[in-house]
Amino acid sequence: MLTERQLLILQVIIDEFIRYAQPVGSRSLAKKANISFSSATIRNEMADLEELGFIEKTHTSSGRVPSEKGYRFYVDHLLSPEMISQQDLDKIRSLFTERIYELEKIIQNSAKILSDLTEYTAIVLGPTAKENRLKRFQIVPLNDDTAVAIIVTNTGHIEHKLFSFPGTITRSDIEKMVNILNSRLKDVPLIRLREKLFHEVVTLFKHHMENYEYLLQTIADVLNINQHEKLYYGGKMNMLKQPEFRDVEKAQEIFSLIEDEDGVYQLLRKMPFGLNVKIGSENRIQAMEDCSLITATYSIGDDQVGTIAILGPKRMQYSRVISVLNLLSKQLTDSLSRLYDS
Amino acid sequence: MLTERQLLILQVIIDEFIRYAQPVGSRSLAKKANISFSSATIRNEMADLEELGFIEKTHTSSGRVPSEKGYRFYVDHLLSPEMISQQDLDKIRSLFTERIYELEKIIQNSAKILSDLTEYTAIVLGPTAKENRLKRFQIVPLNDDTAVAIIVTNTGHIEHKLFSFPGTITRSDIEKMVNILNSRLKDVPLIRLREKLFHEVVTLFKHHMENYEYLLQTIADVLNINQHEKLYYGGKMNMLKQPEFRDVEKAQEIFSLIEDEDGVYQLLRKMPFGLNVKIGSENRIQAMEDCSLITATYSIGDDQVGTIAILGPKRMQYSRVISVLNLLSKQLTDSLSRLYDS
DNA sequence: TTTAGCACTCTTTATTAATGAGTGCTAAAT
DNA sequence: ATTTAGCACTCATTAATAAAGAGTGCTAAA
Known part of the structure; x- marks a missing residue:
């Protein structure tokens, strides 16, 4: 168990290091206003804290730097929630005050604002519906052999795909097909579309149409798209502002991680509900060992x-980032539920 | 007028510098297979070439580096078109062999392939139609007060926008409106939609509907989107591979240029038809003075x-990049015209 | 005209020395 | 029993100096 004084010293060391990215020495600590004991005392305490694994030295006679365990303790026990300035609050509110009715735009802007506010990289995963349903299926012929298929979900999401078809298929064939599809597939959850298509709808096709095989396959392709929700990024380049990434090699490493959308998607998807902080190697990814990832979830209706997530160096302004993410996730949940929950 | 020997020396200097990014000295030149005179002779010639402004020294006793004028001369007079390997050809062909019918996907993949092939940053500007026309206008109600409006163009391009409407407007109002819009606006060029809407359609609305003002405004909003075509990037991070951008400051500068989509759009849009090479300060943009931009146009039908464009360091593999851009722009023109020209 | 030879320049790299921030330990002070 | 002053010691950083090497320009011989 740590003493009050040790807690204070640990906290100040981490605060200072987060701020200045420099190892913290006993002398500079002793000068701080809220510390009233000598540098020698601090040295003794620091030796203990080091023995306990909360701080480290970069070399034998250097100041101390937080260890991963130190950050973890800091996040779990020492964090005082940061007040968010009126200015920043306004920025967040601006997301909702303009009458943007496009969910996608709001989500995208969230990433932008998040990165502006934190100076780190923001990643936002669009809402995944457990139960997205088909609202409408539509085909618009463009000319004699190509058409565009459109699906609209109950959330107003749209997917489309161009396809071509053999001349043997007429416009009335297509119309018939669209009618069948809409009558049978309306309000069916997207995940079930495929099975429904191949079990129920296919028999109707057989009855009412010739040459249905080709179209069936195309439809299956179109319905197959909406695999997973989009990722939006903000401030990708902010990583370069961090002194830990002044080295281009390091920067490239982290960028190739960020650019790997599939990987990032997997990473974010498995994060638990609510707020979550993963520090350095807790992320279990080599390239992220110098990074921390903080995530929060938002929801639209039930x-x-x-x-929403922030990726930054391990030496991150945890307090601020957590406050911002908490606030924004709540605001998103409130506002989007009001706008879109149907 | 340059002598044969001077031409040869200039060419080899630039080739070497492009390859190794190191100032080229007389001794190393003399060792090259196709050079049969001594280093002293080369030194004399280099002094002349420097006086003429084609090459420069980085300090009094350094090797020579091409000047901007040197690169320009090289591109205009010394370039031998590079053979493209079968492997690279296959990569380009792969764009069209898979049956991807989505124009957007093909364009996007072009950027990816272009950056893979060149190891620079690729920027692709989607096709801007002088005469894109409306093919279909559609509204899909999601619930009692929101709906999504969809427009489909003759090129299969889709735009959509969510909007909400007051409860006083019924579904049959909306249906009526959609019918009017489709009958009046079908095949109208996108640029004329607005004027047509406010002159012709508005009178019909007045006759057939009440409360049309609100919807009219919304429709106008929806039709207003498709401002300009999208940009697609490939290999943004390739810049970091170039030794000239090992300095993080420089890298940030160039990245903030790349990320400014509006700026890039303006830049690309004003490029002339066909192939174009802009070297360093020819781009007339401070942040691009160490970069070259090569562009080529493709077209779909008339x-x-x-x-399509490649952004790289001034020390760029002009020969290769020009060959690749020429080839891909022709292929795009051929294949896309075949697929989409209607 | 071409080239060998040489003095000279400037960068790069290694070596050494000086400075300073910081530590750990001991012994005195509280 | 704590706390703190004092001091020897460590290591990174900076500056100064030297040595090596790549390259140039010029002169004079081929």
């Missing part, structure tokens, strides 16, 4: 859940 | 024109 069904859709999305994630 | 109407739509787009641009």
